[in-house]
Amino acid sequence: xxxxxxxxxxxxxxxxxxxxxxxxxxxxxxxxxxxxxxxxxxxxxxxxxxxxxxxxxxxxxxxxxxxxxxxxxxxxxxxxxxxxxxxxxxxxxxxxxxxxxxxxxxxxxxxxxxxxxxxxxxxxxxxxxxxxxxxx
Numbered sequence: 423x424x425x426x427x428x429x430x431x432x433x434x435x436x437x438x439x440x441x442x443x444x445x446x447x448x449x450x451x452x453x454x455x456x457x458x459x460x461x462x463x464x465x466x467x468x469x470x471x472x473x474x475x476x477x478x479x480x481x482x483x484x485x486x487x488x489x490x491x492x493x494x495x496x497x498x499x500x501x502x503x504x505x506x507x508x509x510x511x512x513x514x515x516x517x518x519x520x521x522x523x524x525x526x527x528x529x530x531x532x533x534x535x536x537x538x539x540x541x542x543x544x545x546x547x548x549x550x551x552x553x554x555x556x557x558x
Contacts, residue, residue, distance in 0.1 A: 426487045431510045432461045438483045439465045442476050444514065448526060449535040460509040462532070464525050466517050470500030476514045477503035 426434065432449055439447050444465035453460050467473040474497060481491055484507050492506040501519045505512045513525060526534070 426484075426489050428460050428509045431484065431487070431489055431507060432463065434483060434487055434489075435463050435480060435507075435510055435512050438480050439463070439476060439512070439514070442472065442479055444472075444476055446520075450526070450529050451533040451535070452529055452531075454533075455529065455531045459506075459511050461511070462525065462529055463510065463512045464520065465512070465514050466520055467514055468516070470516070473500045473503055473514050473516060477505055477512075480505050480512055480514070 447465040450462045496503040502515045
């Protein structure tokens with residue numbers, strides 16, 4: 423079986439998380455911060471059931487793609503589940519837990535990708551009034 427690349431693994435994780443409606447998916451490149459892993463992906467789920475389903479689907483999809491799963495943590499409670507695939511580590515969290523631990527700030531020295539499937543309100547676009555024409 424062909425080994426999946428780190429970038430391929432990151433893309434797969436984001437796609438799988440989107441499949442089961444995770445939101446506020448944030449990928450952080452931490453290669454310059456730590457040598458333990460390359461990417462951290464943080465995502466939010468609305469319930470313990472969804473968190474568990476996301477982590478299970480993520481683990482199964484990574485295995486199917488040829489990635490080794492180093493381990494998973496937190497499946498008992500479902501508040502915060504970590505799926506460790508070696509060079510990519512995914513954190514699936516409920517919003518209150520994510521806000522409390524604020525992993526994005528902890529890994530703030532990393533390079534952040536754009537948030538996928540954001541639940542944040544989009545600011546309205548302001549339109550400028552058309553320019554008035556001078557009478558001739």
